[in-house]
Amino acid sequence: MKERALTCIVCPRGCPLTVTLGEGGEVLSVTGNACKRGVEYATTECTAPRRTVTTTVRCECGGVISVKTASTVPKEKIFEVMAHINRTVAPKSSKIGDVIIEDVAETGVAVVVTANRANR
Amino acid sequence: MELINNINCELVIIGGGPAGMAAAVAAYDAGLRDILILEREGALGGILRQCIHNGFGLHRFGEELTGPEYAARYEDMVREREIPFMLNTMVIELSEKRVITAMNSERGIFTVSAGAVILAMGCRERPKGALGIAGTRPAGIFTAGTAQKFVNMNGYMPGREVVILGSGDIGLIMARRMTLEGARVHAVCELMSYSGGLARNIEQCLNDFDIPLLLSHTVVEIHGRERVEGVTIAEVDESRRPIPETKRYIPCDTLLLSCGLIPENELTKMAGIELDRVTSGAVVNGDRETDIPGVFACGNVLHVHDLVDYVSEEAKIAGEAAVRFIRGEAEKNAGIKLTVDGRVRYTVPQRIEAVADTKVYFRVSDVYRDKKIVVRDGERVIISKRKQKLAPGEMESVTLTKEMIENAGESLSFSIE
Numbered sequence: 296m297k298e299r300a301l302t303c304i305v306c307p308r309g310c311p312l313t314v315t316l317g318e319g320g321e322v323l324s325v326t327g328n329a330c331k332r333g334v335e336y337a338t339t340e341c342t343a344p345r346r347t348v349t350t351t352v353r354c355e356c357g358g359v360i361s362v363k364t365a366s367t368v369p370k371e372k373i374f375e376v377m378a379h380i381n382r383t384v385a386p387k388s389s390k391i392g393d394v395i396i397e398d399v400a401e402t403g404v405a406v407v408v409t410a411n412r413a414n415r
Numbered sequence: 416m417e418l419i420n421n422i423n424c425e426l427v428i429i430g431g432g433p434a435g436m437a438a439a440v441a442a443y444d445a446g447l448r449d450i451l452i453l454e455r456e457g458a459l460g461g462i463l464r465q466c467i468h469n470g471f472g473l474h475r476f477g478e479e480l481t482g483p484e485y486a487a488r489y490e491d492m493v494r495e496r497e498i499p500f501m502l503n504t505m506v507i508e509l510s511e512k513r514v515i516t517a518m519n520s521e522r523g524i525f526t527v528s529a530g531a532v533i534l535a536m537g538c539r540e541r542p543k544g545a546l547g548i549a550g551t552r553p554a555g556i557f558t559a560g561t562a563q564k565f566v567n568m569n570g571y572m573p574g575r576e577v578v579i580l581g582s583g584d585i586g587l588i589m590a591r592r593m594t595l596e597g598a599r600v601h602a603v604c605e606l607m608s609y610s611g612g613l614a615r616n617i618e619q620c621l622n623d624f625d626i627p628l629l630l631s632h633t634v635v636e637i638h639g640r641e642r643v644e645g646v647t648i649a650e651v652d653e654s655r656r657p658i659p660e661t662k663r664y665i666p667c668d669t670l671l672l673s674c675g676l677i678p679e680n681e682l683t684k685m686a687g688i689e690l691d692r693v694t695s696g697a698v699v700n701g702d703r704e705t706d707i708p709g710v711f712a713c714g715n716v717l718h719v720h721d722l723v724d725y726v727s728e729e730a731k732i733a734g735e736a737a738v739r740f741i742r743g744e745a746e747k748n749a750g751i752k753l754t755v756d757g758r759v760r761y762t763v764p765q766r767i768e769a770v771a772d773t774k775v776y777f778r779v780s781d782v783y784r785d786k787k788i789v790v791r792d793g794e795r796v797i798i799s800k801r802k803q804k805l806a807p808g809e810m811e812s813v814t815l816t817k818e819m820i821e822n823a824g825e826s827l828s829f830s831i832e
């Protein structure tokens with residue numbers, strides 16, 4: 296058995312978590328969490344960590360517009376996700392929720408626009 | 416057609432960030448229609464327009480939004496209600512008679528006589544962090560917020576090899592943002608022995624990318640002629656003096672400063688409103704009303720919030736109270752003062768009146784573990800709440816019931832024990 300200390304990143308509260316792992320790295324127990332999302336987070340964090348990526352993308356209008364991955368992507372793919380987004384251009388009239396990439400860096404996750412106007 | 420340059424308006428809100436928008440919406444929903452928001456930028460949304468990361472709105476909307484998405488929700492509410500706003504309009508003066516002087520390219524300089532005013536100008540970054548550092552002043556030194564604006568709104572990278580001084584949330588967020596865009600962040604130096612940033616940001620912005628957080632460290636010298644070429648950093652002792660033997664040179668082309676935020680209160684001062692020396696914002700009562708009747712304040716201009724959700728909450732209080740003031744329905748009584756022991760740095764509000772249960776927000780001055788938040792009425796303890804951990808970076812709150820306030824003497828004291 297092994298113990299691992301984590302900081303939950305699900306909300307601003309940032310609970311200090313202690314995870315007990317079995318021989319095969321499986322999660323046996325989680326303590327320190329204030330809500331059940333902490334258990335979910337600790338479990339994925341110890342097996343296959345995932346993150347939401349937020350960034351900007353160039354817009355046809357010449358400015359940039361903010362975007363995010365519609366859900367989390369594998370942590371080790373963050374830079375591939377960034378590279379794919381940086382090769383993409385958003386259409387002029389992009390609005391919140393518009394999908395600009397259906398499947399970013401083969402993660403199965405979409406990239407959506409998070410603003411109603413581009414900035415230049 | 417000539418534009419009239421002397422407008423009358425029941426409620427004028429200065430600043431169209433999340434605080435200003437939420438105050439406007441609350442006032443509208445309380446039945447007021449004659450409202451005007453004045454915003455100096457070209458769009459509503461305030462600082463959230465450049466905060467493209469997620470983590471906003473968990474309390475308010477029950478989901479995790481990015482800054483622009485959170486701002487858009489409020490902008491939609493403002494537009495649905497057809498609440499008037501003027502963009503590219505800078506307020507340059509506020510008088511104690513609630514006369515506002517503003518300017519824009521369409522009208523030039525004009526005045527607005529307001530029945531009530533809500534101050535919602537937000538805050539700006541302390542540029543002070545760099546003043547004490549030895550060495551040259553080449554290009555490549557920015558506040559973290561300025562860098563955030565460059566990257567997120569102008570699509571321009573201010574540098575490639577970065578050192579960050581100060582571990583406030585903006586610095587942490589920018590460490591990740593610059594890394595994602597291909598820069599190398601060598602270190603985040605923090606003068607104090609703890610970070611003022613949220614634990615989750617240390618985890619997901621630094622640890623995820625193996626960026627070292629050097630606590631009790633500072634930048635002692637900046638090198639370079641035209642452009643930053645490097646910085647010398649050093650560890651500091653308990654009295655925060657650099658220890659010479661620990662000096663170390665880091666080559667870099669950019670130094671970001673994240674040394675805290677300061678409420679933008681030039682207009683408030685001009686009107687002669689009493690300011691709190693600790694918060695740098697106005698002294699207010701439970702309604703968020705300043706010592707000038709009919710002038711209210713909310714959001715980061717009142718005290719620095721780390722969560723925009725609390726900004727919206729506070730703005731709603733101010734918006735509804737302004738409507739009561741305009742209608743002459745505001746309940747008044749002498750009120751009592753809230754005092755602090757220093758471990759509790761400040762409270763907002765600073766004065767309260769026994770008109771309703773009142774939630775009091777406060778910050779502590781150091782990291783405290785396993786302590787109690789105690790509120791006393793004279794000698795008598797009226798609230799005692801145990802907390803595992805209290806930190807300067809996290810705002811705390813307790814609720815005083817109407818009864819507690821009614822029964823109180825002249826003041827209630829807040830302490831950590």
Ligand SMILES: Cc1cc2nc3c(=O)[nH]c(=O)nc-3n(C[C@H](O)[C@H](O)[C@H](O)COP(=O)(O)OP(=O)(O)OC[C@H]3O[C@@H](n4cnc5c(N)ncnc54)[C@H](O)[C@@H]3O)c2cc1C
Pocket residue numbers: 429430431432433434435453454455456460461462463466468469470471472504505506507535536537538560563584585588679682713714715716720721722723724726
């Ligand atoms: C970099 C950064 C990161 C943050 N990250 C988070 C986070 O992850 N989660 C979270 O919940 N919160 C976060 N916050 C906090 C949150 O964004 C703020 O608390 C919130 O935006 C404050 O709202 P406000 O309306 O008081 O101020 P602002 O958003 O600053 O709005 C003030 C507005 O007033 C206008 N104004 C100022 N002076 C004048 C004048 N004289 N005339 C006309 N207009 C004027 C300004 O142009 C601006 O639009 C962050 C803040 C910053 C700065």
